[in-house]
Amino acid sequence: MMDLATQSTGTAGSLEPLFSPRSVAVVGASQDTKRIRGRLLRQLLDGGFAGPVYPVNPSSDLIQGLKAYPSVEALPEAVDLALIAVAAEQIMEVLAQCARRGVRAAAIFTAGANGVPLGQRLQDHVAAFARQSGMRILGPNAEGFIDTEGGLLATFSPTLIHVPPLPVGALPRRGRVSIVSQSGAMAFALYSRAMKDHVPIRHLVSTGNESDVELLEVVDHLVAQASSRVILLFVEGFRDPHRFAAVASRAADAGVALVVAKIGRSSAGQRAAVSHTAHLTGADTAYDAAFERYGVIRVDTPDEMLAIAAAISAGAYPKGKRVAIVTTSGGAGGWAADICEQAGLEVPEFAPEFKRRLGEIVPDYGSAENPVDVTARVVEDGGRTLLGILDLLDTAPGIDIGLVIMSLVASERITGIEPELAALHTKLARPLVFHSPGVAGAEALTALARVGGLQLGLPEFARAMRTLDEYRLFRDRWQQRRKTQAEPLVIPSNAPALTAGVLDAKTTRALLYAWKVPQPGERIVSGVEGAVEAAESVGWPVAIKIVSPDIAHKTEAGGVELGLQNAQEVRAASERILERVRSRMPDARIEGLQVQQMMPPGREMVVGVVRDPDFGPMVMLGLGGIYIEVLRDAVFALAPLTLDDAQGMIARLKGRAILDGVRGEPPADIGALAELLVSVSRLAAAHADDVAEIDLNPVLLYPAGRGAVAVDALVVAGAPAARESH
Structure with a gap:
C-alpha cells in the first residue's frame, strides 16, 4: 500500500x-x-x-x-x-x-x-x-446505492434499465420507502417488486462486505434524513450488533418502521452451555429478543415484507383488528373472512343501527351483514353506489379496517371514479384496502396509488394488518417507556463478590436475596446432624440438597431428597445423599448440605438468563415440566425489563391461558411473576460482565395474591462462549 x-x-x-x-x-x-x-x-x-x-x-x-x-x-x-x-x-x-x-x-x-x-x-x-x-x-x-429523488444512481445493476425510478414528485400520496441490504441481488429484487406494486423507493443501499460502512450505520443515516416512512432490511448478521439498540431507538423515536428479513433462523448455531436456559437458546434467539424490544418488524417472506411496506407507504395503519369486508361476491367474502380470522383478525357483526343504514343502500338481494355482499350491481352505475357504501363504512362503529373485494381486471372500475376515490381517501379515518380476485389491470393499480389507495392479496392483507396493529401497540408502549424515568441500575451493597464458574449455594442465595428474588427459607450446614437442627429451624417439611461447586444439576447426581417430615427422615435422607454423590461423582468437592423449606405445590415455571455475546443478557421465561422440555414453550427478552416488558413476555407464552386457570384452578399470580422477572433482569443487567447464565427451575407460581418463589437456582459466573459469526 x-x-x-x-x-x-x-x-x-x-x-x-x-x-x-x-x-x-x-x-x-x-x-x-x-x-x-x-x-x-x-x-x-x-x-x-x-x-x-x-x-x-x-x-x-x-x-x-x-x-x-x-x-x-x-x-x-x-x-x-x-x-x-x-x-x-x-x-x-x-x-x-x-x-x-x-x-x-x-x-x-x-x-x-x-x-x-x-x-x-x-x-x-x-x-x-x-x-x-x-x-x-x-x-x-457492493452493488451500489441509489437516491431516486437526489438523482444519484451509483450502481451497475441492470435492474434500473428495466425498472427505472419514479419521476421526482410521483405518487405524492404515498410515503417513501428505503431498502438497505447486505445482498445486492436481494436489494434490487425487492426494489423491482416494490416498484411493480407502486411503492415509491427513495433510497437503496447494498452494503457489500462492510469493511467500513455497515448496515446499521446506513439505517441510522437514513432515519436522521427523515425521508422514509419505512426502511426494509435484508440482514445476514449485524457486523456491529452493539450499535443496534441506539439505532433502533432512534428509529422508534422518529416513527420510522424497520422491517427486517433476517436469515439464519435454524438452530445450527446453538451454543453448548451449563444451564437449561442456554440450551433453549438458538443462534437466532437474541435477534428475536432485540427486535421485540425495539419494535422491529420481522418477516419471513418477500411478499410479507412488501405488503407491510405498501401499507405503511399508503398510511394504512389500523387501530385494532376488526375488519369490515365489502364484496361483490358472497363466496369471496366468506373466504376472506376465514383468512382474516386465521391470521388473528376479527370480522365482527355490525351494530344494529349501522346495519339498518347499510341495508338502505345495499341491493335487496345482497346482504348488509359482515361480510357485506353488495353484489356486482353496484359497479354498473359507474361506482356511485359503491362509493356511498364505502363512505358509510368509514363511520361504522366497532370497525378498524375496511376491505373491499372487487374485480379490478377492468381498470375503468377505478379510473372512472378516481376523483371521488381521491376525495374519499383524503378523509378516511381507518385503512381501506382493495383486493382483486383476478389479476388487476395495471392502470387500476396506478390510479389507486395516485389517490393513496392500496391493493393487496388476501393473505398479505391479513398478515400486514395484524402486524401493523401490533406495531401500533408497540408505539404506544414505546412512547410510555420514553416518558417513564428508568430506575438506575446500582448493585446492592449486600451483593456478594462473584468468581468464575458455578456459584456455590451460599453465594447464589446471597446474590438472589440482594436483588429481592423471592426464595424459600433455608440453611446450609456441614453434615448430617447440622441438617437435622436446620430442618427444625426452617420448618417442616424440608428438602435436602447436596452443596458442591462441581455439581450443577443436583438431581442427576442423586443429590436431592424432598418432602422430609421429621428428624429421622432428614438424618436418613442426608446419609443417602452423601453416599450416592460420593459413589456417582467421587471427585466432586462436597461442601455440605442445603436444608430448604418445602414449598406447597404451585404452577411450575422456569426463569433464566443467558448472556448473548452480541446483545448482552437475555431473560427467559417458560412453563415448567413437559411444556418446556417437549413443547419448548419459552420466550426471551433483553434485560433489563420494565413491568410492561415482563407482562409482555408472559403474554407471549403459548400456554399463557393455563395461567388464567383451567378446570377449576384459580388464576395464577401474574403480577408476582412479572415482578420476579424484573428483579432477575435487573440482576442480569447490573452484573452483565460477571453473570453468564442463571437458571431458576422451578419457580413456583401460586394463585393470585400469593406470590411466586424460586425454589432452586443455578448461577454461572464468567464470560460466555464467543459467537464465531453473527
Whole structure:
C-alpha cells in the first residue's frame, strides 16, 4: 500500500459525502455500457445527478462524452465520492490516490478473491485503510446505492434499465420507502417488486462486505434524513450488533418502521452451555429478543415484507383488528373472512343501527351483514353506489379496517371514479384496502396509488394488518417507556463478590436475596446432624440438597431428597445423599448440605438468563415440566425489563391461558411473576460482565395474591462462549 496523506484517524465521519455527494469520480470508467464499468457511469449520468462527474481511466481521453482523467490525482478537484470499479489488485493503490487527493468517500464494486486467509482479504486491507485515513468506504463487493429523488444512481445493476425510478414528485400520496441490504441481488429484487406494486423507493443501499460502512450505520443515516416512512432490511448478521439498540431507538423515536428479513433462523448455531436456559437458546434467539424490544418488524417472506411496506407507504395503519369486508361476491367474502380470522383478525357483526343504514343502500338481494355482499350491481352505475357504501363504512362503529373485494381486471372500475376515490381517501379515518380476485389491470393499480389507495392479496392483507396493529401497540408502549424515568441500575451493597464458574449455594442465595428474588427459607450446614437442627429451624417439611461447586444439576447426581417430615427422615435422607454423590461423582468437592423449606405445590415455571455475546443478557421465561422440555414453550427478552416488558413476555407464552386457570384452578399470580422477572433482569443487567447464565427451575407460581418463589437456582459466573459469526 502506498503512503497515505496525513488525515484524521478519529471516529467515523459523516456519511453525507457518500450518499449526498456534490461531485463524483468513476474510477475505471468504460465506454462500453455492456460492461459493469461502463454501465456504472451511464446510469449515473442518466439518473440526473446535478454535480460534476469525472471518468477516470488512463487509456482514454473521452468516455461517454466526458473528459476523462488518467488518475484520481489528476482530477481538477477533490471530489466527495469515488466509485471504484477496477481489478482487485489495483484497489489499494486507487484508495491511496483518493486519500492524497482529498476524496472524502468511496464505494468499491470489486470483489476480492475467495479463500484468502483472514487478515489478508481485500476487505481486511480496506478496513485498515479506512481506519487510518478516515475516509468512509462502502464495500468492497457492493452493488451500489441509489437516491431516486437526489438523482444519484451509483450502481451497475441492470435492474434500473428495466425498472427505472419514479419521476421526482410521483405518487405524492404515498410515503417513501428505503431498502438497505447486505445482498445486492436481494436489494434490487425487492426494489423491482416494490416498484411493480407502486411503492415509491427513495433510497437503496447494498452494503457489500462492510469493511467500513455497515448496515446499521446506513439505517441510522437514513432515519436522521427523515425521508422514509419505512426502511426494509435484508440482514445476514449485524457486523456491529452493539450499535443496534441506539439505532433502533432512534428509529422508534422518529416513527420510522424497520422491517427486517433476517436469515439464519435454524438452530445450527446453538451454543453448548451449563444451564437449561442456554440450551433453549438458538443462534437466532437474541435477534428475536432485540427486535421485540425495539419494535422491529420481522418477516419471513418477500411478499410479507412488501405488503407491510405498501401499507405503511399508503398510511394504512389500523387501530385494532376488526375488519369490515365489502364484496361483490358472497363466496369471496366468506373466504376472506376465514383468512382474516386465521391470521388473528376479527370480522365482527355490525351494530344494529349501522346495519339498518347499510341495508338502505345495499341491493335487496345482497346482504348488509359482515361480510357485506353488495353484489356486482353496484359497479354498473359507474361506482356511485359503491362509493356511498364505502363512505358509510368509514363511520361504522366497532370497525378498524375496511376491505373491499372487487374485480379490478377492468381498470375503468377505478379510473372512472378516481376523483371521488381521491376525495374519499383524503378523509378516511381507518385503512381501506382493495383486493382483486383476478389479476388487476395495471392502470387500476396506478390510479389507486395516485389517490393513496392500496391493493393487496388476501393473505398479505391479513398478515400486514395484524402486524401493523401490533406495531401500533408497540408505539404506544414505546412512547410510555420514553416518558417513564428508568430506575438506575446500582448493585446492592449486600451483593456478594462473584468468581468464575458455578456459584456455590451460599453465594447464589446471597446474590438472589440482594436483588429481592423471592426464595424459600433455608440453611446450609456441614453434615448430617447440622441438617437435622436446620430442618427444625426452617420448618417442616424440608428438602435436602447436596452443596458442591462441581455439581450443577443436583438431581442427576442423586443429590436431592424432598418432602422430609421429621428428624429421622432428614438424618436418613442426608446419609443417602452423601453416599450416592460420593459413589456417582467421587471427585466432586462436597461442601455440605442445603436444608430448604418445602414449598406447597404451585404452577411450575422456569426463569433464566443467558448472556448473548452480541446483545448482552437475555431473560427467559417458560412453563415448567413437559411444556418446556417437549413443547419448548419459552420466550426471551433483553434485560433489563420494565413491568410492561415482563407482562409482555408472559403474554407471549403459548400456554399463557393455563395461567388464567383451567378446570377449576384459580388464576395464577401474574403480577408476582412479572415482578420476579424484573428483579432477575435487573440482576442480569447490573452484573452483565460477571453473570453468564442463571437458571431458576422451578419457580413456583401460586394463585393470585400469593406470590411466586424460586425454589432452586443455578448461577454461572464468567464470560460466555464467543459467537464465531453473527
